[in-house]
Amino acid sequence: MPTPTTKRDDVLGSALTLFAERGFDATTIPMIANDAKVGAGTIYRYFDNKEMLVNTLFQHYVTLFREALEKGYPGESGIREQFHHLFQGMIRFTNEHDHALYFIKTHTSAYFLDAESREQFSHLLMIFETFFEEGKKHDDIRPLPSKALIAIIFGSFLQLYQLVRAGELEATEELLAGVEESCWDAVRRHS
Amino acid sequence: MPTPTTKRDDVLGSALTLFAERGFDATTIPMIANDAKVGAGTIYRYFDNKEMLVNTLFQHYVTLFREALEKGYPGESGIREQFHHLFQGMIRFTNEHDHALYFIKTHTSAYFLDAESREQFSHLLMIFETFFEEGKKHDDIRPLPSKALIAIIFGSFLQLYQLVRAGELEATEELLAGVEESCWDAVRRHS
DNA sequence: ATAACAGGAATGAATATTCATTCCGCTTTT
DNA sequence: AAAAGCGGAATGAATATTCATTCCTGTTAT
Numbered sequence: 293m294p295t296p297t298t299k300r301d302d303v304l305g306s307a308l309t310l311f312a313e314r315g316f317d318a319t320t321i322p323m324i325a326n327d328a329k330v331g332a333g334t335i336y337r338y339f340d341n342k343e344m345l346v347n348t349l350f351q352h353y354v355t356l357f358r359e360a361l362e363k364g365y366p367g368e369s370g371i372r373e374q375f376h377h378l379f380q381g382m383i384r385f386t387n388e389h390d391h392a393l394y395f396i397k398t399h400t401s402a403y404f405l406d407a408e409s410r411e412q413f414s415h416l417l418m419i420f421e422t423f424f425e426e427g428k429k430h431d432d433i434r435p436l437p438s439k440a441l442i443a444i445i446f447g448s449f450l451q452l453y454q455l456v457r458a459g460e461l462e463a464t465e466e467l468l469a470g471v472e473e474s475c476w477d478a479v480r481r482h483s
Numbered sequence: 484m485p486t487p488t489t490k491r492d493d494v495l496g497s498a499l500t501l502f503a504e505r506g507f508d509a510t511t512i513p514m515i516a517n518d519a520k521v522g523a524g525t526i527y528r529y530f531d532n533k534e535m536l537v538n539t540l541f542q543h544y545v546t547l548f549r550e551a552l553e554k555g556y557p558g559e560s561g562i563r564e565q566f567h568h569l570f571q572g573m574i575r576f577t578n579e580h581d582h583a584l585y586f587i588k589t590h591t592s593a594y595f596l597d598a599e600s601r602e603q604f605s606h607l608l609m610i611f612e613t614f615f616e617e618g619k620k621h622d623d624i625r626p627l628p629s630k631a632l633i634a635i636i637f638g639s640f641l642q643l644y645q646l647v648r649a650g651e652l653e654a655t656e657e658l659l660a661g662v663e664e665s666c667w668d669a670v671r672r673h674s
Numbered sequence: 675a676t677a678a679c680a681g682g683a684a685t686g687a688a689t690a691t692t693c694a695t696t697c698c699g700c701t702t703t704t
Numbered sequence: 705a706a707a708a709g710c711g712g713a714a715t716g717a718a719t720a721t722t723c724a725t726t727c728c729t730g731t732t733a734t
Binding site for chain 2: 720721
């Protein structure tokens with residue numbers, strides 16, 4: 293006996309993949325219905341409209357991601373530990389929710405996001421912002437605006453992940469460790 | 484006396500801005516026509532259809548960007564000089580063609596790009612690839628796949644530029660120099 | 675010099691297509 | 705048997721594309 297709201301989850305799953313692969317505007321409701329093996333009308337049983345659907349999806353994964361980063365955060369350890377935790381968090385989250393991070397990133401400044409979605413997203417950024425601000429205070433992190441540092445980490449990671457998804461690169465332990473080191477060198481203060 | 488094909492250029496200019504700001508699918512032909520102060524039909528005098536238009540635009544700017552990077556490339560200087568040239572090239576190009584790099588980046592893996600566009604784009608990447616391969620040979624660059632290194636540089640730069648466009652960050656000389664240094668530290672081999 | 679004219683350029687209303695959303699009959703559950 | 709869940713055809717609005725017509729600009733004839 294499948295879980296009660298299997299259909300709803302099927303829709304969300306298909307929507308995530310399609311939105312990540314083709315973007316919101318290029319993804320049609322019939323496409324989603326088809327991929328989810330569900331009637332087009334069924335989608336409207338669970339979501340008022342396409343925008344509600346995308347906002348639900350966005351908030352869901354932003355929240356999940358934030359929780360993944362916060363869980364087990366080594367607040368008392370050294371800064372390199374903390375960075376490791378955050379970076380590994382991105383990797384783990386990406387592995388568990390294949391298209392989620394990419395979807396989030398490519399839709400962060402979309403015109404159809406509602407206030408709640410933007411709110412949730414800024415909460416997410418705050419984790420990184422706090423980390424960097426603290427690090428700069430102790431001269432462990434480069435004296436660049438935190439927003440810029442975040443852009444460097446996220447930009448690098450997601451661009452890389454895009455390659456992995458496209459099959460142009462394999463995400464081995466070794467590669468990921470190397471990229472983490474590279475990103476760390478990008479943001480840390482060099483003496 | 485205006486240049487003969489002003490209209491065509493007007494269309495391309497408006498299309499660049501709108502595609503960069505809203506994406507291909509969210510931009511309608513009437514929007515472009517309106518912005519370019521041109522009849523909708525006029526667009527079809529110059530371009531077979533919307534996809535031809537976007538491919539023309541893409542190839543145009545990819546080529547321009549490539550030329551900007553190749554021009555004055557200090558092939559004989561040290562690797563740091565070469566990196567500086569490439570990075571400055573990205574900045575200069577971005578300044579000269581406001582939305583071009585962002586448009587290129589956000590559309591590089593779009594479903595509507597034709598073979599020629601993809602071809603041109605891979606030429607562009609090859610400049611960076613060559614640079615990194617050479618650098619790795621001399622142990623100046625981290626032993627990571629060149630594709631990954633490219634992702635780090637492009638990802639960082641474009642994510643950052645997005646912030647600048649959104650008005651969340653000001654692109655001062657100081658910031659750009661700092662980011663260049665950060666990117667260099669991300670890709671160079673540390674002893 | 676002026677007046678008709680030719681032909682490419684431009685227009686925007688009309689048409690064809692695509693898409694979000696709705697609706698209604700069928701199926702499953704209670 | 706009623707209610708809830710579902711599918712997918714039907715609808716109407718939005719959009720890409722076409723096309724009949726108008727507008728220029730330069731050329732030729734008077």
